[in-house]
Amino acid sequence: MIDPVMATVVLFGGMILFLGLGVPIAFALGGFSAGMIYFFWSPQALNMVAIKAYNTVSSFEYLAIPLFIFMAAMLQRARIAEDLYNTMQVFFGGLRGGLAIGTIVICTIFAAMAGISGAATISMGLIAIPAMLSRGYGKGVALGSIAAGGSLGILIPPSVTMIVYGIVANTSIGKLYAGGLLPGLVLAAIFCVYLLARGWIQPEISGGALARRYSLWEKAVSIKGLILPLLLIVSVMGSILTGIASVSEAGAVGAAGSLVAAALLGRLNWSSVEDACKETLMLSCMIFWIIVGATALSTFYTAMGASRLIEGLVLDLELNRWMVVIAMLSILLVLGMLLDTVGIIMITAPIFVPIVTQLGFDPVWFGILFIILMEIGFLTPPFGYNLFYLRGVAPSHVTMTDIYYSVLPFIALMLFGVGLFMVFPQIILYLPEMIF
Amino acid sequence: QEYTWRIQSNLNEGEPGYIALEEDFAELATEMSDGRIEFEIYPVGSLFPIADGLEAVGSGVTEMAVLTGGYYTGKLGPIATLESGVPGSMRTPLERFNFFYERGFIDLAREAYSDSGVYYLGPQFSPSWDIVSTVPITSKEDFEGLKIRSFGLEAEWYESMGAEPVFMSGGDIYSALATGTIDAARWASPAGNMNNSFHEVADYYVQPSPMPVPNNFFAVNSQAWEALPDDLKAILNQAAVASSLSYITLSMNEDANAMQEMIDSGMEVSTIPPEEWTEMEAEARKLWRAYDEEGGLAAEGVEMLDQFLQDMGYSQ
Amino acid sequence: MLNSAVKLVDTVIACLGKLAALFILAIIATMVLEMVMRGVFGMSTPWAGDVSSWLLVGVIFLGGPWALANGNFVRVDAVFGILPARVKALIDSTVSTVLFALFAYVLIDFGGDLALRSFQIGETSATGAWEGPVWVSKALVPLGTCLLSLAWVSHLIRSWQDLKQDGTDINHD
Ligand code: NA
Ligand code: NA
Numbered sequence: 001m002i003d004p005v006m007a008t009v010v011l012f013g014g015m016i017l018f019l020g021l022g023v024p025i026a027f028a029l030g031g032f033s034a035g036m037i038y039f040f041w042s043p044q045a046l047n048m049v050a051i052k053a054y055n056t057v058s059s060f061e062y063l064a065i066p067l068f069i070f071m072a073a074m075l076q077r078a079r080i081a082e083d084l085y086n087t088m089q090v091f092f093g094g095l096r097g098g099l100a101i102g103t104i105v106i107c108t109i110f111a112a113m114a115g116i117s118g119a120a121t122i123s124m125g126l127i128a129i130p131a132m133l134s135r136g137y138g139k140g141v142a143l144g145s146i147a148a149g150g151s152l153g154i155l156i157p158p159s160v161t162m163i164v165y166g167i168v169a170n171t172s173i174g175k176l177y178a179g180g181l182l183p184g185l186v187l188a189a190i191f192c193v194y195l196l197a198r199g200w201i202q203p204e205i206s207g208g209a210l211a212r213r214y215s216l217w218e219k220a221v222s223i224k225g226l227i228l229p230l231l232l233i234v235s236v237m238g239s240i241l242t243g244i245a246s247v248s249e250a251g252a253v254g255a256a257g258s259l260v261a262a263a264l265l266g267r268l269n270w271s272s273v274e275d276a277c278k279e280t281l282m283l284s285c286m287i288f289w290i291i292v293g294a295t296a297l298s299t300f301y302t303a304m305g306a307s308r309l310i311e312g313l314v315l316d317l318e319l320n321r322w323m324v325v326i327a328m329l330s331i332l333l334v335l336g337m338l339l340d341t342v343g344i345i346m347i348t349a350p351i352f353v354p355i356v357t358q359l360g361f362d363p364v365w366f367g368i369l370f371i372i373l374m375e376i377g378f379l380t381p382p383f384g385y386n387l388f389y390l391r392g393v394a395p396s397h398v399t400m401t402d403i404y405y406s407v408l409p410f411i412a413l414m415l416f417g418v419g420l421f422m423v424f425p426q427i428i429l430y431l432p433e434m435i436f
Numbered sequence: 437q438e439y440t441w442r443i444q445s446n447l448n449e450g451e452p453g454y455i456a457l458e459e460d461f462a463e464l465a466t467e468m469s470d471g472r473i474e475f476e477i478y479p480v481g482s483l484f485p486i487a488d489g490l491e492a493v494g495s496g497v498t499e500m501a502v503l504t505g506g507y508y509t510g511k512l513g514p515i516a517t518l519e520s521g522v523p524g525s526m527r528t529p530l531e532r533f534n535f536f537y538e539r540g541f542i543d544l545a546r547e548a549y550s551d552s553g554v555y556y557l558g559p560q561f562s563p564s565w566d567i568v569s570t571v572p573i574t575s576k577e578d579f580e581g582l583k584i585r586s587f588g589l590e591a592e593w594y595e596s597m598g599a600e601p602v603f604m605s606g607g608d609i610y611s612a613l614a615t616g617t618i619d620a621a622r623w624a625s626p627a628g629n630m631n632n633s634f635h636e637v638a639d640y641y642v643q644p645s646p647m648p649v650p651n652n653f654f655a656v657n658s659q660a661w662e663a664l665p666d667d668l669k670a671i672l673n674q675a676a677v678a679s680s681l682s683y684i685t686l687s688m689n690e691d692a693n694a695m696q697e698m699i700d701s702g703m704e705v706s707t708i709p710p711e712e713w714t715e716m717e718a719e720a721r722k723l724w725r726a727y728d729e730e731g732g733l734a735a736e737g738v739e740m741l742d743q744f745l746q747d748m749g750y751s752q
Numbered sequence: 753m754l755n756s757a758v759k760l761v762d763t764v765i766a767c768l769g770k771l772a773a774l775f776i777l778a779i780i781a782t783m784v785l786e787m788v789m790r791g792v793f794g795m796s797t798p799w800a801g802d803v804s805s806w807l808l809v810g811v812i813f814l815g816g817p818w819a820l821a822n823g824n825f826v827r828v829d830a831v832f833g834i835l836p837a838r839v840k841a842l843i844d845s846t847v848s849t850v851l852f853a854l855f856a857y858v859l860i861d862f863g864g865d866l867a868l869r870s871f872q873i874g875e876t877s878a879t880g881a882w883e884g885p886v887w888v889s890k891a892l893v894p895l896g897t898c899l900l901s902l903a904w905v906s907h908l909i910r911s912w913q914d915l916k917q918d919g920t921d922i923n924h925d
Contacts, residue, residue, distance in 0.1 A: 022832020024825040031851025044496030050862035058805040174636035243616030252783035277773040285819035350449035391826040588880035603879040
């Protein structure tokens, strides 16, 4: 059997090599895992890859992904997304970086509608990238704000990731939900302040060229562009809050709602529906084949004793309690470059949480920091879902290098947020303590 | 050591069933065998989803796993349901122990699972599987119109009392209870329910339990089993029994604590009176007795169970 | 000869893909139906959950080959993007193909066994609420991966042909 340290080195090395060479991501992950499993686990264990492939693709929670993509594709085809951005332009057009800030706001609302990440990033990518690029925004600002805004989906409830974490780490899901809300809003605010500052320093990539103030009348007229998107948001969130839809089903409300909205505007026709279906299929295939490969890889790593490796690393630390937490978060940061969220939770949460609790820290506070590190993992190369999702939706003149650069400042901002929440734990703990 | 096996648990680290697997199965067997067999234990779902456990163990992804029969009715038919335990039958773990090991139900279970390449080492008796609810349930009538998350035979049972069973995956239950998509959910014992935070979103804990003495089971890859010498086989058989008993006793403490904690946090116990419950159990018996018509192992199982209940002096 | 074979494969893949894309409407319809049945008529549809999940399997595995043919299997193109077309084709024909073959082999062989086993034992839905046959959707894993392999081969042939003709980029997107 392979030693877990060795496994880590080989995994990292292989991933960097194959992804770097430009092998399609899904095949790099899946093929590399298959080879490793064959040699270091057992040939029979390859069954796991097929079992998990079917199980992942047929799991009910993941249905939200194609449904929200369809909603976005339909909103775009029916030019409702266009109307929405026109309205935002009228209201924020005088403000450099205004549309990027508007995008963060919509992402935050999206985060409250969907329990699964990917749904928000892809959907917003579909809608917002062309809208921002065509209104004088640079690639960096447009891509970065969507990648970062989209990652808020797992921090702002509902969140499938928090449920997985809560069960594995034996932490109250309600308290995690309550604990994630304020940090989610604070992070969104941090992003907005940053975008505002950047708009001020670099107007040329923040819509500055097209910046102008609009009259009150223009603003009043443009409000109609908000009506349908707002109704759609109300019906999706309403369907969850009133119990008509489960969190996984809410995507269907959004998808059906987008068809109704298009019909109300008289913009519903077969070719646009067909087109939206095609786009949904293309993007869903991209995502799911990557998820299948990534799942195989993290399962292999788990089976090779990743938990024991992490346990050894942490138990050997003879540091003060704060340094232990920082070391754990650093491990999460590193694992986030390599593995998918569920894999990381499975490997580390059972080890970290008892130690953190023993050191006298609040498990809800740590849980939220953990979730934020998972969000950061969506953005860090070489393996970052949001990077791949953006690659999938961005126009072809956007390169992967553009995407990497675009997320760097946002990773820094999120790490800053983590520091902030460590210094001021009340930002996390205020709501859970008030509610429970 | 001569053998190293991977085992996937049906639970997460730290839960009583996981501890019972780790300490009272794995460590005990290693000790009894003088270190000739060792185990590495993985939490639920970390290597494969439990719903696909038969394929995973049968094909040797891991040598062993703790699985739950209720997931395999679609693959093996009603015998899998009977193996997990059915409502309206036994009430204590010792009765179940008797039924499996003395009455020989374990042989039926072994036969049922052998086609999947799985050796059924033995049951791991579990604490009760209970209902939590957002509305008080104190009578059979309260099931009328109740949207309850459940599946299989139990779903049919609740439906026969006018409930509307809803199937949803574990991850959706919390939010669904919170928003009212469902009114009730049948899930685990008090400690398990609290671990899922259900007490935060459901005010009532329904008693008596519909599944007072269910069980999971130790599944071993057939080839891995055959490769063992007889003395190791005997050791694993005994370790399975030891683990099973220790799970029950460990959970007694955990469940009592959890129950108290949930009551302290405002949860209320909602009790169905005994006479009414007896009537409801009779309804459940009708449902599983109908498995008789399927013939084969299911019919044998029903007959065995009926005979046992009769011998124990339980009503028809 | 080779050309017409490639064309045939592409056509079959596109037809199946277009069909699979319509499954998305079916998923929406099924889920909305379930919500209406539960919310308005107070009864859960026993098959809705399974059918919508199985349709998604169809979208991903029957649609995958079409997505591949359309260049939708993303790569990290930080380096790849600036390589000459010949090197790109070379990487795809060697490293990518080996990794692809490993992945596809596992899904076809082991996924095929899973589907076959499901068929043999007559596996029905795990919820026990209806008798829906599971093997149909399980069979889409090996079937879809076979088609995906054809799509990959077709992509390789194309990329070398394009290279011969005018040295254009191998991505068809
Ligand atoms: Na969310
Ligand atoms: Na990452």
